[in-house]
Amino acid sequence: xxxxxxxxxxxxxxxxxxxxxxxxxxxxxxxxxxxxxxxxxxxxxxxxxxxxxxxxxxxxxxxxxxxxxxxxxxxxxxxxxxxxxxxxxxxxxxxxxxxxxxxxxxxxxxxxxxxxxxxxxxxxxxxxxxxxxxxxxxxxxxxxxxxxxxxxxxxxxxxxxxxxxxxxxxxxxxxxxxxxxxxxxxxxxxxxxxxxxxxxxxxxxxxxxxxxxxxxxxxxxxxxxxxxxxxxxxxxxxxxxxxxxxxxxxxxxxxxxxxxxxxxxxxxxxxxxxxxxxxxxxxxxxxxxxxxxxxxxxxxxxxxxx
Amino acid sequence: xxxxxxxxxxxxxxxxxxxxxxxxxxxxxxxxxxxxxxxxxxxxxxxxxxxxxxxxxxxxxxxxxxxxxxxxxxxxxxxxxxxxxxxxxxxxxxxxxxxxxxxxxxxxxxxxxxxxxxxxxxxxxxxxxxxxxxxxxxxxxxxxxxxxxxxxxxxxxxxxxxxxxxxxxxxxxxxxxxxxxxxxxxxxxxxxxxxxxxxxxxxxxxxxxxxxxxxxxxxxxxxxxxxxxxxxxxxxxxxxxxxxxxxxxxxxxxxxxxxxxxxxxxxxxxxxxxxxxxxxxxxxxxx
Numbered sequence: 001x002x003x004x005x006x007x008x009x010x011x012x013x014x015x016x017x018x019x020x021x022x023x024x025x026x027x028x029x030x031x032x033x034x035x036x037x038x039x040x041x042x043x044x045x046x047x048x049x050x051x052x053x054x055x056x057x058x059x060x061x062x063x064x065x066x067x068x069x070x071x072x073x074x075x076x077x078x079x080x081x082x083x084x085x086x087x088x089x090x091x092x093x094x095x096x097x098x099x100x101x102x103x104x105x106x107x108x109x110x111x112x113x114x115x116x117x118x119x120x121x122x123x124x125x126x127x128x129x130x131x132x133x134x135x136x137x138x139x140x141x142x143x144x145x146x147x148x149x150x151x152x153x154x155x156x157x158x159x160x161x162x163x164x165x166x167x168x169x170x171x172x173x174x175x176x177x178x179x180x181x182x183x184x185x186x187x188x189x190x191x192x193x194x195x196x197x198x199x200x201x202x203x204x205x206x207x208x209x210x211x212x213x214x215x216x217x218x219x220x221x222x223x224x225x226x227x228x229x230x231x232x233x234x235x236x237x238x239x240x241x242x243x244x245x246x247x248x249x250x251x252x253x254x255x256x257x258x259x260x261x262x263x264x265x266x267x268x269x270x271x272x273x274x275x276x277x278x279x280x281x282x283x284x285x286x287x288x289x290x291x292x293x294x295x296x297x298x299x300x301x302x303x304x305x306x
Numbered sequence: 307x308x309x310x311x312x313x314x315x316x317x318x319x320x321x322x323x324x325x326x327x328x329x330x331x332x333x334x335x336x337x338x339x340x341x342x343x344x345x346x347x348x349x350x351x352x353x354x355x356x357x358x359x360x361x362x363x364x365x366x367x368x369x370x371x372x373x374x375x376x377x378x379x380x381x382x383x384x385x386x387x388x389x390x391x392x393x394x395x396x397x398x399x400x401x402x403x404x405x406x407x408x409x410x411x412x413x414x415x416x417x418x419x420x421x422x423x424x425x426x427x428x429x430x431x432x433x434x435x436x437x438x439x440x441x442x443x444x445x446x447x448x449x450x451x452x453x454x455x456x457x458x459x460x461x462x463x464x465x466x467x468x469x470x471x472x473x474x475x476x477x478x479x480x481x482x483x484x485x486x487x488x489x490x491x492x493x494x495x496x497x498x499x500x501x502x503x504x505x506x507x508x509x510x511x512x513x514x515x516x517x518x519x520x521x522x523x524x525x526x527x528x529x530x531x532x533x534x535x536x537x538x539x540x541x542x543x544x545x546x547x548x549x550x551x552x553x554x555x556x557x558x559x560x561x562x563x564x565x566x567x568x569x570x571x572x573x574x575x576x577x578x579x580x581x582x583x584x585x586x587x588x589x590x591x592x593x
Contacts, residue, residue: 013592050399050400052396052399052592052593053592053593054590054592071404072402072404073402075400075401075403078400080396080400082393082396082397083396084396085394085396085397086392086393086397087394087397088315088319088394090318090319090322091315091318091319095315095318099311099314099315100401102311102314103308103311103312103401103402103403104401105402139397142397142400143400
């Protein structure tokens with residue numbers, strides 16, 4: 001069963017194309033990361049998902065309901081932590097939750113919800129005096145009210161310190177264990193990597209990759225990278241290393257050889273360089289980080305290749 | 307019925323507005339002071355026969371017809387534009403409600419805040435007058451309150467409607483103040499100016515009948531007529547102190563649209579039209 005089905009979605013703001021013919025399906029029960037640099041179209045997509053904005057063309061179906069024509073049915077089963085939101089400064093944390101509980105027509109206890117996000121001690125203070133992290137926790141508590149089937153979290157770690165970000169991840173996992181589908185956006189790969197089953201990478205309004213974390217790792221040509229120290233890092237040496245059968249790509253970086261390992265063991269590559277090109281003095285291994293991959297996907301090729 | 311929850315939340319929020327209570331404070335001071343002046347020296351206010359409760363009510367209309375528009379602007383101009391500018395509307399629209407319910411809840415909530423502030427102000431002002439006069443007229447007060455609350459509802463609807471057309475509080479302020487300037491400050495002048503022009507740059511000796519309903523387009527003029535329509539006996543006994551066009555006697559064979567009841571129609575129309583325009587714009591907006 002599909003929790004979110006985005007079909008040929010396009011959104012223009014005047015001349016600006018925020019999202020261009022986006023297709024994406026999020027399955028029920030998964031934690032789905034929606035990754036992209038700032039301004040890539042993540043928030044626009046989420047805004048349309050929640051009917052804050054209307055699509056130029058295409059459609060979005062959430063939990064079997066059309067996001068535009070049946071928005072209320074969608075939001076009845078969806079908990080939302082929007083991006084760029086603002087709390088009601090003159091209302092207390094408890095009043096926020098009382099309002100949400102009444103509107104969602106559920107019987108959750110506001111205090112319990114505030115305890116889950118660890119701001120119960122500030123329940124009766126006006127939210128205008130909350131710190132950024134506390135506001136984020138309050139908004140999360142509002143999203144969790146009513147035990148939704150789907151959580152849509154737009155940049156959930158905004159304003160949270162590392163500890164808070166970890167607690168946020170724990171809450172996401174907890175909710176997911178109870179069967180909740182989680183869709184969350186981020187511009188930081190590390191956060192997505194830590195919890196997501198699958199990831200979509202979006203750049204300039206277009207989808208550039210959808211896969212599992214492992215799949216993304218496997219699919220990337222930066223499988224593994226070796227930094228090899230040799231005496232001679234001339235153009236000729238680089239060319240000869242690149243020509244080796246076990247090497248996918250070779251270049252120089254900081255006076256060392258940067259070698260991308262192809263379908264072979266690192267040991268075989270080192271041996272091949274040592275034996276047939278130039279003596280190896282030292283080497284280090286870098287496991288391809290997804291951050292690297294993310295940068296690669298979302299920057300122009302020329303900027304990445306040094 | 308999620309609009310009730312929205313209205314309650316909005317009331318809780320907006321009733322804490324300091325600007326509103328500053329305005330209520332000024333209103334109370336002004337009404338206490340002027341009530342006192344009216345009762346002590348009624349001759350000054352065109353009542354050589356002495357102060358009456360009816361006179362006091364009409365006197366208060368002059369105050370409320372200024373207070374309500376200003377208070378409505380203060381309470382309502384940010385109602386939707388402010389939530390959109392800050393982004394709190396995203397928390398609201400993330401919930402299982404619709405834009406119609408949000409819009410209706412906003413209008414009702416803000417009208418409630420306005421009514422509350424107004425109620426406090428009037429209670430103190432008229433209460434003070436009743437004590438000084440040693441008399442209370444319950445029915446006129448009730449009818450006066452009905453008219454004033456209707457006026458407040460119309461103004462809340464207008465300013466919320468204007469606020470719904472934009473996501474910028476700066477523009478919302480401009481629209482609200484612009485409305486006030488055009489329909490409250492200049493509206494007396496505009497129809498007369500038109501008349502002046504079409505009459506060949508001279509004022510006619512008598513005003514044509516259509517001038518009256520055109521004047522009533524201004525919500526505060528409609529409000530005054532509404533009070534006259536609801537309290538015909540009082541208005542007959544009180545010289546309506548220079549307020550244009552409402553002193554005419556019902557005995558004359560005037561066209562129906564010169565009856566003061568037109569004020570009620572105008573207030574209802576303002577409420578409905580503003581609601582529809584504001585809602586249509588809000589419904590279509592990317593927030």
